Amino acid sequence: MRLVQLTIPTGQREAIFDVLDGREVDYVVTDETKSREYTAVVYFPLPDAAVEPVLDELQDAGIDDDAYTVVVDAETVVSRRFQALREEYEENDVGSDRISRQELQAEADDLTPTFPVYVVMTVISAIVATAGLLLDSPAVVVGSMVIAPLIGPALGASVGTVIDDEDLFVESVAYQIIGVIVAIAAAALFALLVRSLNIVPPDLVLSSVGEISERLAPDLLSLAIALGAGVAGVVSIATGTSVALVGVMIAAALIPPAGVAGIALAWGQPTSAIGATVLVLVNLLSVNLAGLLTLWYAGYRPENLFSLGETEQRLRQRIVGLVVIVLVFTVFLSGITYASYEAGNFEQDAREDVETVLSQDRYEDYQLLEFQLVMDDDYPFRNPERVVVTIGGPPGQSAPDLADILHDRINRHADGSVTVEVRYVEVVERDAG
Structure with missing residues (x-):
């Protein structure tokens, strides 16, 4: 449940009250005496599923972004009217459990760190993953996934598409591309340093290391992991639940394969890096594809309904593009799977x-x-x-x-x-x- 705090602009008091009364929402009003622009602040609790339609109706009533709105978590609301409101909006499915479009956009922004922090954390996670791979230590590889900052950009592109926020989409895509390049480059440089210093045997056979060999020749099961991570990531962010563990899942699909690709390059075996690089790309694209489909299924639409048709067309184009590219990579993975069979x-x-x-x-x-x-x-x-x-x-x-x-x-x-x-x-x- 959520507690909404909304400033009431001068002359808009009755319009806001009409909307809340029409929805049978309990509210409390405090008068504002220090500002001529705002006359009061209204507080009202809402079920998660009711936040978006109520805010949209308030906007239709003339309450624009100049009247700032704060949405916070509410632990408990004791009210018969609130219980009736909850029964009206909650239908025990993903669509009714999801957070509002406004909260989703804010959540996607919060999950993406600043660019310097993103690059530093990606480099650190890639180095830790490379060390764990060379040591053949699953525990260290898992640790690298925990610190990887990939969930924000991975889900931000999907969020930006469905709510028609092109700035968020472009930024998230750029972050993802840069993240993959930085991760592979950091892994390659660190592996080259480790090899030149004889910290590991320079004649180490990569296929003899279990954590490495399984990612040099990936199969179709890797695609299932990426699609599952994408769906789980979107469901977790859309329902307002913790995304920490899901972030580890998404990182599991990206960071270790990037580390293996870097190690293969450091060992002077570019052909061996092909399988791991393809695995990184197909996992990244699959996460984005699963995110797009899940968000649209959950009922997220752009704020301006006049742009709905344009957004749907853009969504279809991006889904078709992702499906085609993923299918191409799937053929590649199918070839590897068939060879193994x-x-x-x-x-x-x-x-x-x-x-x-x-x-x-x-x-x-x-x-x-x-x-x-x-x-x-x-x-x-x-x-x-x-x-x-x-x-x-x-x-x-x-x-x-x-x-x-x-x-x-x-x-x-x-x-x-x-x-x-x-x-x-x-x-x-x-x-x-």
Whole structure:
């Protein structure tokens, strides 16, 4: 619920009272004696869903922005008329639980820090994320998300579009572009410094670090994370609930991939940075797309209804543009997902063939101890490069033709040539006692 404080301009007292009485809103008036421009201040409580229509009606009655309005949280209101007002406006859905358009705009402005603070915090979060990625520490990576100032610009562009605030839209888009560039550049410079000082091994294989490898070759699940973060972010800001945890979710979709892209560049592997960079871009666009759709569904419209048609047209254009770009990136992610699927099928088929060969009577003394598939480093579309088969057998014995047989059987499932390495381990069995 909200408590609204509205200054009453000279000559507008009756117009304001008529609106409030017509809505059956309780109010209190205090006279203003120090100003000739304003004659009084009126205080009245409103349910969240009633703030926007009441303020709009007051504006239609001639109360413009010169009569400043303050909307604050109210913990408790004890009033039968207020309870009736709440039942009239609240319908137990997102549209009725949302804050007013005026509050939404103020919230979006507040979530975006000043430009110097935004850049500094983005650099710090990127550096912390890079350190966590190189240490393969999920806890440190999560910490970098907490300090990332990305939720304001990520949601501000959507808010600016639906309420027809082009200044907010342009500023938010600029912040997002600059944020991505700054994050990747800061991560690359920090990773280059760490590598040159031998804080981490200069010959570190990026694919061997779990926190890094999973973002070098992202799949379609990453898109679901970004869309979910965008919807959750807009719902949290639109309903006036805490956005801190949702901000972490949005940062999770952007900061770690930006850190991985910077690390790949510092390691002199620009092709390896492609997957992470695409992940950053598709996540950023998906957050904006989800925000636009959710805000429009929640019922937000521009203040001036005469601009509604123009705003709807602009909204459709931006949604179509975002959908097209996201679909292009989705095709890219689908290719990575399909390559991973094919590698999984190859591994399963190859393992089954090895087990089938070893099940023959001539190899009854041998058993499969370990099957390992080694992928190449051609990110983001990785392919099987080598298969390592570890076989246990009697001491001093080996099956010379087994390696050739396994090579032929395994390569039947591969699109290209796959190296097959067979290792023999002596297995000695002793009876108990």
